[in-house]
Amino acid sequence: MESVLLIKGIIILVIFALSLGIAAYETYFERVIAAYIQDRVGPDRAGPHGILQPLADAGKLFFKEDFVPVMADKWLFIIGPGIAMFTALMSSAVIPFGDTLKIGDLLVPIQGMDVNIGILWVFGVVAMGVYGMLIGGWASNNKYSLYGAIRAASQAISYEIALGLCLLAVILVTGSLSLREIATQQHGINWNVFYQPVGFILFFVCALAECNRTPFDLPETEAELVVGYMTEFGSMKMGLYMFAEYVNMFISSAIMASLYFGAYNYPGMDFVREFLISKLGDTTGHNLATLLGTAVFFLKIFMFIFTFMWIRWTLPRFKYEQLMKLGWQWMVPLAMVNLVVMAVATLSGKPLLVAWLGMGGFLLVYFTGRSMYEKRFN
Amino acid sequence: MEILKNIAMVEWVYYFFAALAISGALGTILSKKPMHSVIALIITFFSLSGIYVLLNAQFLAVVNIIVYAGAIMVLFLFVIMFLNLRQESNELSNTSMVVASTVSGLLLALMLVAVFRKAYIDPISPALFSSETGMIERLGNLLYTHYMLPFELVSVLFLVAISGAILIGKREKGGRHF
Amino acid sequence: MLTDRSKKTDKSDLSVVEKTYLPGVFKGMAITLKHFFMPKPTIRYPEQKRYLGPVFRGHHILKRDDQGRERCTACGLCAVACPAEAISMVAAERVKGEEHLYREEKYAAAYEINMLRCIFCGLCEEACPKQAIYLRHDKFVPVFTDRHDVIYGKDVLVEDMNNRYNRDAWTKEDMAKLWEKQNA
Numbered sequence: 227m228e229s230v231l232l233i234k235g236i237i238i239l240v241i242f243a244l245s246l247g248i249a250a251y252e253t254y255f256e257r258v259i260a261a262y263i264q265d266r267v268g269p270d271r272a273g274p275h276g277i278l279q280p281l282a283d284a285g286k287l288f289f290k291e292d293f294v295p296v297m298a299d300k301w302l303f304i305i306g307p308g309i310a311m312f313t314a315l316m317s318s319a320v321i322p323f324g325d326t327l328k329i330g331d332l333l334v335p336i337q338g339m340d341v342n343i344g345i346l347w348v349f350g351v352v353a354m355g356v357y358g359m360l361i362g363g364w365a366s367n368n369k370y371s372l373y374g375a376i377r378a379a380s381q382a383i384s385y386e387i388a389l390g391l392c393l394l395a396v397i398l399v400t401g402s403l404s405l406r407e408i409a410t411q412q413h414g415i416n417w418n419v420f421y422q423p424v425g426f427i428l429f430f431v432c433a434l435a436e437c438n439r440t441p442f443d444l445p446e447t448e449a450e451l452v453v454g455y456m457t458e459f460g461s462m463k464m465g466l467y468m469f470a471e472y473v474n475m476f477i478s479s480a481i482m483a484s485l486y487f488g489a490y491n492y493p494g495m496d497f498v499r500e501f502l503i504s505k506l507g508d509t510t511g512h513n514l515a516t517l518l519g520t521a522v523f524f525l526k527i528f529m530f531i532f533t534f535m536w537i538r539w540t541l542p543r544f545k546y547e548q549l550m551k552l553g554w555q556w557m558v559p560l561a562m563v564n565l566v567v568m569a570v571a572t573l574s575g576k577p578l579l580v581a582w583l584g585m586g587g588f589l590l591v592y593f594t595g596r597s598m599y600e601k602r603f604n
Numbered sequence: 605m606e607i608l609k610n611i612a613m614v615e616w617v618y619y620f621f622a623a624l625a626i627s628g629a630l631g632t633i634l635s636k637k638p639m640h641s642v643i644a645l646i647i648t649f650f651s652l653s654g655i656y657v658l659l660n661a662q663f664l665a666v667v668n669i670i671v672y673a674g675a676i677m678v679l680f681l682f683v684i685m686f687l688n689l690r691q692e693s694n695e696l697s698n699t700s701m702v703v704a705s706t707v708s709g710l711l712l713a714l715m716l717v718a719v720f721r722k723a724y725i726d727p728i729s730p731a732l733f734s735s736e737t738g739m740i741e742r743l744g745n746l747l748y749t750h751y752m753l754p755f756e757l758v759s760v761l762f763l764v765a766i767s768g769a770i771l772i773g774k775r776e777k778g779g780r781h782f
Numbered sequence: 783m784l785t786d787r788s789k790k791t792d793k794s795d796l797s798v799v800e801k802t803y804l805p806g807v808f809k810g811m812a813i814t815l816k817h818f819f820m821p822k823p824t825i826r827y828p829e830q831k832r833y834l835g836p837v838f839r840g841h842h843i844l845k846r847d848d849q850g851r852e853r854c855t856a857c858g859l860c861a862v863a864c865p866a867e868a869i870s871m872v873a874a875e876r877v878k879g880e881e882h883l884y885r886e887e888k889y890a891a892a893y894e895i896n897m898l899r900c901i902f903c904g905l906c907e908e909a910c911p912k913q914a915i916y917l918r919h920d921k922f923v924p925v926f927t928d929r930h931d932v933i934y935g936k937d938v939l940v941e942d943m944n945n946r947y948n949r950d951a952w953t954k955e956d957m958a959k960l961w962e963k964q965n966a
Binding site: 356380 | 643674678
Binding site: 266 | 797798799802807810811813814815817818820822823824826
């Protein structure tokens with residue numbers, strides 16, 4: 227019992243440190259990717275290839291003046307960034323980073339905790355995430371901050387619905403809320419994305435919106451709202467908000483990878499595992515295979531993070547009314563159709579065929595019908 | 605002191621959540637700023653969720669957070685931010701308000717007393733208690749077998765409510781375009 | 783239409799598929815991905831320097847002749863030519879025994895250029911009848927950190943005989959060769 231707690235503690239600590247470290251380096255890679263996309267080279271002064279840039283940034287943030295506006299609600303102003311960071315870090319607890327590690331006779335899963343409501347936990351924590359922005363924005367006592375906070379709240383609530391409907395489709399296929407169960411059911415290359423590509427795209431767009439990333443970064447528009455809810459924040463408070471955003475990006479990438487791209491599963495994993503066990507013995511081989519799976523998982527996560535940044539430096543921002551229209555009039559109905567199709571597909575016994583036929587049929591009928599309608603009436 | 609020593613860890617957690625829930629509820633009605641009230645209410649919801657977890661009802665706990673703390677309270681905050689209540693209206697000076705609140709409070713108290721007197725709770729023996737109780741699979745099975753009719757009726761109610769919301773929210777012809 | 787280079791904008795309505803924004807999104811993302819892998823034209827300055835060409839106008843220099851005598855005769859034509867009025871000088875008469883220092887009978891006892899005013903136009907170079915002042919093609923005026931560093935006197939400007947300044951390329955071909963050498 228004691229050793230299990232110890233190992234769990236170490237795993238949780240490692241996950242915590244990893245989330246923060248990855249978030250820090252995301253800031254660096256964001257700048258490098260932005261630069262490369264714009265034909266520049268990006269930060270390259272701090273250390274070789276600028277690899278120490280995040281440390282320099284953090285040092286700068288720590289040494290700036292920690293400022294609280296006179297008319298601000300002092301305590302809420304202080305806990306706002308704290309809540310943002312707290313909720314961002316909480317959701318990493320249920321992500322299955324890998325299969326089990328064999329230590330002695332124990333099989334310890336690489337996961338903070340395996341609760342049977344895993345995905346709902348993530349959903350709940352994401353729902354809480356908006357409080358950080360709301361409270362911080364309101365406490366600043368600044369109209370731009372308030373606008374940013376209001377935008378953040380309404381955007382988060384709107385996109386949570388489509389997000390929840392996409393999640394439901396995944397849960398329907400798996401029959402479990404546990405993220406570990408969802409991951410194990412996508413063994414090998416049996417990934418959910420092949421069954422519900424439309425669901426994945428919807429989920430991806432919702433994740434962009436929930437992370438306040440471009441093209442949905444309306445709560446923190448630089449030009450019109452002077453970075454929205456962050457306007458009055460400086461020093462490490464602003465740093466916490468920024469880091470929370472990057473941690474969120476990492477977590478949502480991890481969730482997308484585990485929901486749709488098979489988490490730590492990769493084609494040929496059984497073969498690799500048996501090969502390693504036959505070569506290196508039971509314990510070492512098993513552990514090595516698990517770590518390999520974890521590495522694959524992180525590869526998938528980094529692919530998603532790259533895509534997030536790639537999108538940020540490609541697409542312009544939506545207008546607010548376009549954002550709402552997209553969320554309510556496109557994503558929610560489409561997510562509902564996806565849910566119905568997946569329900570039928572799961573019951574039919576041939577999920578892959580029926581899912582593709584159903585979704586393809588729906589899109590075909592919709593687009594041809596719509597274009598015929600428009601030709602006739604315009 | 606003996607009693608304090610005999611309290612188990614779980615009970616300490618329970619008392620902590622209970623105290624937090626009550627202080628949050630008090631904060632809700634006592635704080636001057638509506639914003640602080642809402643935040644105190646969120647704290648209450650959280651401690652209630654904690655108690656649900658102690659009762660082995662993880663699903664209920666998370667749904668409580670998602671629906672109440674995550675969605676409804678965000679909407680509350682949203683509205684309060686828009687209202688920007690600066691002047692403090694002392695509602696208790698209004699006589700009708702006092703009468704109404706007293707009556708409704710008394711009614712609530714009466715109801716609670718009646719419920720507690722009528723309610724009968726099965727004594728649970730730890731040996732027979734299944735750890736699956738309160739888990740989502742059990743809940744789902746019960747909802748779709750024993751409580752099928754009320755469940756479906758509630759979904760129809762929700763559907764009607766959603767349609768009503770859409771109808772109200774629909775822009776009328778010649779209305780303002782943004 | 784003034785030129786034939788303007789692009790015709792397509793003002794027809796979007797088709798149903800285009801209205802989902804997805805084709806446009808993917809097109810844009812393909813373009814940015816292409817740029818991601820393109821070679822970067824950035825020159826990382828302190829480590830990487832660019833050949834400026836033989837006619838670049840940089841740091842000023844007061845030339846000496848072959849025997850190491852200062853060519854400047856303090857005629858003041860450069861100061862007159864200077865549009866920014868950056869140059870000032872004090873003339874002095876050469877006395878006996880100074881023939882190895884100054885070529886003409888009159889010389890500049892002090893010669894100062896205010897580098898905050900200088901616009902590096904090169905008119906002083908053109909005005910000079912004695913081929914005394916030049917703007918180097920291979921050296922920038924460094925960054926100042928102090929007001930006192932701004933005014934360059936003779937100590938900075940006069941040519942060092944051990945390290946004489948020559949223009950290294952005058953023709954296109956020479957320049958191409960030099961460019962190759964610098965990038966090797």
